[in-house]
Amino acid sequence: MASESKERVELLQGTLDLIVLRALHTMGPQHAYGLAARLEQIAQPSLTLNQGTLYPALVRLEQKGWIKGTWQRTESNREAKYYTITKAGVRGLEKQTERWRRLAGLVDKLLLNEG
Amino acid sequence: MASLRRFFLRLVNAFRPWRAEPDLDRELASHLQLLEDDFRRRGLSAEEAKLAAKRAFGGVEHTKNRHRDARGFVWIDDIRRDAAYALRAARRSPGFALLALAIMALGIGANTAVFSVVNAVLLKPLPYQNPERIVTLSTSVVGRETGPIRGQIADADFEDWRSQASSFDAMAYFFGRAASVMVGEQAEYARVGRVSGAFFRVFGVQPIAGRWFDTNEIKPGPPTVAIVGAAFAQSHFGGIHEAIGRTLRLANRSCVIVGVAPADFAFPEGTEVWAPLPLPDIANPLRRGGENFRAVARLNSGVTLEHAQSEMTAIARRLEQQYPDTNTGRHVIVTRLHDQLVGDVRLMLYVLLAAVVLVLLIACTNLATLLLARATARTQEMNVRAALGASRERIVRQMLVEGLVHGFCSGMLGLALALAGLKTLVALIPGNVPRLDEVAIDQRVLLFTLVVSVIASVLLALAPAFQASHVQPECGLRQGGTRSVDGNGMRRTREGLVVVQLASSVVLLAAGGLLIRSFLALQNIPLGFQPERVLVVDATVATPDPRQPATLFFRDLLAAISKVPGVVAAGATMAAPGRVDSTGAYWIDYVPRPNEMRTGRSNVNSIVAPGTFTALGIPLVRGRDFGDRDVRDAPMTAIVNQTLARQALPGQEVIGHKIVCAFDTLKPMTIVGVVGDVRQAGPADESRPECYMPYLQHFYNGATLSFVIRTATDPMLLAETVRRKARGLVPSVPVRFTTLDALTAQNVAQPRFRALLIGAFAAVALALSVIGVFGVMAYAVSQRTAEIGVRIALGATPGQILRLLFGRASAMIAIGLAVGFVVAGLTTRFLGSLLFAVKPTDPVTYVGVAALLAGTSFVALYVPASRATRVDPLVALRQE
Numbered sequence: 001m002a003s004e005s006k007e008r009v010e011l012l013q014g015t016l017d018l019i020v021l022r023a024l025h026t027m028g029p030q031h032a033y034g035l036a037a038r039l040e041q042i043a044q045p046s047l048t049l050n051q052g053t054l055y056p057a058l059v060r061l062e063q064k065g066w067i068k069g070t071w072q073r074t075e076s077n078r079e080a081k082y083y084t085i086t087k088a089g090v091r092g093l094e095k096q097t098e099r100w101r102r103l104a105g106l107v108d109k110l111l112l113n114e115g
Numbered sequence: 116m117a118s119l120r121r122f123f124l125r126l127v128n129a130f131r132p133w134r135a136e137p138d139l140d141r142e143l144a145s146h147l148q149l150l151e152d153d154f155r156r157r158g159l160s161a162e163e164a165k166l167a168a169k170r171a172f173g174g175v176e177h178t179k180n181r182h183r184d185a186r187g188f189v190w191i192d193d194i195r196r197d198a199a200y201a202l203r204a205a206r207r208s209p210g211f212a213l214l215a216l217a218i219m220a221l222g223i224g225a226n227t228a229v230f231s232v233v234n235a236v237l238l239k240p241l242p243y244q245n246p247e248r249i250v251t252l253s254t255s256v257v258g259r260e261t262g263p264i265r266g267q268i269a270d271a272d273f274e275d276w277r278s279q280a281s282s283f284d285a286m287a288y289f290f291g292r293a294a295s296v297m298v299g300e301q302a303e304y305a306r307v308g309r310v311s312g313a314f315f316r317v318f319g320v321q322p323i324a325g326r327w328f329d330t331n332e333i334k335p336g337p338p339t340v341a342i343v344g345a346a347f348a349q350s351h352f353g354g355i356h357e358a359i360g361r362t363l364r365l366a367n368r369s370c371v372i373v374g375v376a377p378a379d380f381a382f383p384e385g386t387e388v389w390a391p392l393p394l395p396d397i398a399n400p401l402r403r404g405g406e407n408f409r410a411v412a413r414l415n416s417g418v419t420l421e422h423a424q425s426e427m428t429a430i431a432r433r434l435e436q437q438y439p440d441t442n443t444g445r446h447v448i449v450t451r452l453h454d455q456l457v458g459d460v461r462l463m464l465y466v467l468l469a470a471v472v473l474v475l476l477i478a479c480t481n482l483a484t485l486l487l488a489r490a491t492a493r494t495q496e497m498n499v500r501a502a503l504g505a506s507r508e509r510i511v512r513q514m515l516v517e518g519l520v521h522g523f524c525s526g527m528l529g530l531a532l533a534l535a536g537l538k539t540l541v542a543l544i545p546g547n548v549p550r551l552d553e554v555a556i557d558q559r560v561l562l563f564t565l566v567v568s569v570i571a572s573v574l575l576a577l578a579p580a581f582q583a584s585h586v587q588p589e590c591g592l593r594q595g596g597t598r599s600v601d602g603n604g605m606r607r608t609r610e611g612l613v614v615v616q617l618a619s620s621v622v623l624l625a626a627g628g629l630l631i632r633s634f635l636a637l638q639n640i641p642l643g644f645q646p647e648r649v650l651v652v653d654a655t656v657a658t659p660d661p662r663q664p665a666t667l668f669f670r671d672l673l674a675a676i677s678k679v680p681g682v683v684a685a686g687a688t689m690a691a692p693g694r695v696d697s698t699g700a701y702w703i704d705y706v707p708r709p710n711e712m713r714t715g716r717s718n719v720n721s722i723v724a725p726g727t728f729t730a731l732g733i734p735l736v737r738g739r740d741f742g743d744r745d746v747r748d749a750p751m752t753a754i755v756n757q758t759l760a761r762q763a764l765p766g767q768e769v770i771g772h773k774i775v776c777a778f779d780t781l782k783p784m785t786i787v788g789v790v791g792d793v794r795q796a797g798p799a800d801e802s803r804p805e806c807y808m809p810y811l812q813h814f815y816n817g818a819t820l821s822f823v824i825r826t827a828t829d830p831m832l833l834a835e836t837v838r839r840k841a842r843g844l845v846p847s848v849p850v851r852f853t854t855l856d857a858l859t860a861q862n863v864a865q866p867r868f869r870a871l872l873i874g875a876f877a878a879v880a881l882a883l884s885v886i887g888v889f890g891v892m893a894y895a896v897s898q899r900t901a902e903i904g905v906r907i908a909l910g911a912t913p914g915q916i917l918r919l920l921f922g923r924a925s926a927m928i929a930i931g932l933a934v935g936f937v938v939a940g941l942t943t944r945f946l947g948s949l950l951f952a953v954k955p956t957d958p959v960t961y962v963g964v965a966a967l968l969a970g971t972s973f974v975a976l977y978v979p980a981s982r983a984t985r986v987d988p989l990v991a992l993r994q995e
Contacts, residue, residue, distance in 0.1 A: 031145070031146070031149070032142065032146050033145075033146045033149040033150060034149075037153075050172075050173040051146070051150070051171060051172045051173060052172055052173040052174065052175070052177065052178030052181070053173070053178075053181070055139075055143075055178050055181065055182045055185075056181045056182060056184065056185035057185075059182055059185045059186045060121065060185055063120065063121040063124040063125065063186065064117035064118070064120060064121045065117060065120055066117065071141075074149070076152060078145065078148055078149060078152065079141075079145055080142075080145045080146075080149060081141075081142045081145065088117065092117060
């Protein structure tokens with residue numbers, strides 16, 4: 001029981017981390033608000049993101065050394081913390097994307113067979 | 116890599132949770148600002164934009180919490196906070212915290228101290244190579260009323276065992292005793308071991324200087340070489356290497372020191388000097404009859420104890436057939452050396468450990484009831500916390516952490532107490548408990564203390580935690596007042612804890628009562644002699660020809676001592692009462708042939724000087740004492756005790772008959788007197804038949820005697836005079852002093868120690884459980900003051916109020932006692948072998964314990980209850 005529920009949490013967490021990582025990779029340095037806005041824009045209307053939920057994902061990625069945050073000024077001259085993907089992050093993104101594809105493929109296959 | 120990096124960062128954050136906060140605040144503020152800017156751009160007013168931003172973002176506090184969860188280990192942070200909270204709570208009520216700390220620290224300290232003794236004596240392996248392979252070989256004889264002393268063996272048997280047994284890597288036999296050792300002109304008593312060739316190989320120890328005995332040094336005749344212990348070498352020769360090649364005198368023979376044993380090797384019983392035993396004269400059939408040695412052996416690797424035992428049983432059976440005169444019924448018992456050493460003591464120490472654990476259990480439950488009362492006072496706090504969102508687990512965990520903080524502090528303090536008190540405890544333990552010099556706080560003891568502290572803290576925290584798990588958030592803000600109502604479950608928990616205390620106290624009191632009664636019974640046994648004010652002086656005179664000078668020394672010194680003022684009577688004996696060390700067989704009016712040695716009846720042999728019976732206070736029942744005429748060339752005489760007289764010739768006069776003892780000679784001796792019985796081996800053993808012989812007719816055993824001197828005042832005052840007079844006669848004579856009182860006390864030292872310690876534990880248990888009963892009653896009264904006030908206002912009499920309060924409490928006490936008696940009935944039978952003249956089910960003890968506990972409990976109930984009957988209804992009602 002315990003391991004099963006843990007895996008589920010891991011999967012969901014991993015998904016958000018992967019999305020954030022991917023967004024930073026394609027868009028370049030972004031602050032949390034920018035990331036949230038971007039995600040809402042792409043995923044609409046299937047995902048309504050509570051913007052605060054990004055923060056745990058950001059701290060996880062930062063602690064893993066995959067992204068790095070620095071304080072900078074926005075175009076509107078507000079200060080904001082910009083996150084940049086690191087080299088380790090790029091490698092991590094590749095690995096995680098690959099894993100996700102395999103997992104998603106597997107789940108798809110299973111769902112098709114059972115359906 | 117990445118996950119490892121994250122783990123360490125989380126760990127760092129867990130212990131420095133505040134460090135990332137300012138940055139997070141700044142980031143969240145900036146996020147909200149950007150959102151707000153966006154809404155402004157879409158045309159909202161400043162006010163509206165701010166609100167919209169907050170809505171879009173979600174809960175700021177919630178985000179912060181999730182951030183903290185992700186960046187640290189939240190449980191570490193919580194526990195840290197709980198611990199800090201526990202310490203703050205302790206500071207708020209220091210009196211209670213200190214009391215709880217003191218009780219627990221004492222309990223844990225006592226446990227640690229007792230366990231460190233158990234550890235050193237019972238658990239630590241012996242300090243020899245592969246100690247589990249070392250065994251002792253002893254003999255027991257079927258059908259003989261009194262067997263050999265402590266399973267001693269015959270050296271002739273040993274030679275057969277050695278040539279036939281294949282289970283052992285090395286085998287040796289030995290004996291050890293205090294003997295006179297001379298270094299230079301100085302003579303003293305030292306423990307001397309006489310050992311056979313492979314003795315040191317059995318233990319697998321190496322000499323720290325020199326060598327062990329050579330095979331050519333194991334030969335017939337007196338020893339010419341010796342080995343000394345490291346401490347002896349240091350104190351007598353100034354160093355271990357300096358001792359090699361020097362000489363010492365044993366039994367007045369010069370022995371060259373060839374080796375030094377390591378400091379921790381002192382087998383048997385604190386031996387300091389070892390000398391080789393002469394090769395036995397196997398051809399002499401009498402050698403097989405005397406059992407004067409002990410044997411040790413090292414099992415071959417892979418050989419089990421059972422295998423060795425069955426092999427030795429087979430060998431013993433063959434010897435029975437080969438030597439029926441001496442060996443019929445003689446068995447060999449193989450025992451692990453460690454088991455043999457701690458034999459008697461094991462049960463006593465485990466009983467002690469059980470008792471001290473029980474005391475700790477009582478202390479814990481006692482404190483738990485106190486904590487429970489405080490938990491009730493804290494119900495309000497808990498309910499408020501629950502109402503503010505603390506989860507149930509969170510509150511339970513807080514309670515457990517409080518318990519652990521408490522347990523940790525008490526454990527540290529208890530350890531300090533144990534360290535301080537260990538010397539005192541060891542000094543209290545009777546000296547015949549082995550390995551006491553090895554008692555120390557080691558890793559295993561520390562682990563024990565840790566485990567005990569954790570268990571104790573969990574026990575402590577369990578009841579309040581259980582209580583806390585029933586928080587009712589909805590009551591948190593409603594009840595509001597200072598008084599809180601105590602639920603039914605709560606009361607039952609507290610009463611349950613008191614039942615546990617009462618039951619445990621019954622067990623301890625019953626055990627203590629039995630041991631004390633047993634000790635008193637031992638004390639009241641008439642010993643057959645009067646131990647008060649008797650100086651005992653051990654003296655040894657060894658000369659190349661032991662005949663004349665030795666006995667003359669004793670005769671002359673005895674004559675000189677008798678003239679000293681303050682001496683009431685003086686004598687000398689081979690073994691003072693309580694120290695019996697020579698048993699044999701006797702015949703009346705019959706001289707046995709060599710093949711009839713087994714036909715005699717067992718008796719104790721004693722050598723005494725004239726005047727000994729008077730000095731010891733042993734009554735002369737009939738006939739005469741020995742006197743000046745009982746000398747070497749005069750007719751042989753003997754005096755017997757009443758048991759022997761009764762057994763030898765029931766209903767007849769024994770005086771005038773001849774007795775033959777298998778001792779130093781088989782010459783018949785005329786019985787000239789009958790004296791009263793003494794308990795030769797201490798009060799617990801029945802008197803055995805005993806034959807006394809005059810010292811001037813038995814020169815060999817007459818060379819090592821103890822003077823017994825009855826004095827008018829403190830006997831020890833005479834010691835210097837005796838030493839001066841002894842040195843005046845023979846300058847090199849070693850003497851040592853004790854009193855008969857001290858010797859007699861040694862015989863009951865273990866029962867005294869057991870009774871003292873278990874009795875003390877039982878007293879503590881009684882006090883604690885009475886406090887527990889008092890606490891429950893006082894609390895119940897304080898809870899019901901208003902109700903009692905109403906009842907009194909409505910006309911209830913004091914008697915009715917008492918009945919109301921007593922009903923439930925008496926049931927609690929009755930249950931506690933009943934449970935206790937069942938457990939005591941099941942457990943005290945383990946005490947069986949520690950008890951003397953008292954059965955484990957002794958009704959007097961049980962009735963006494965019941966009366967004591969019930970009586971004190973009712974007093975503890977009555978004090979607070981009677982106060983309740985004097986409640987002023989007006990005051991009581993106004994409290995509401």
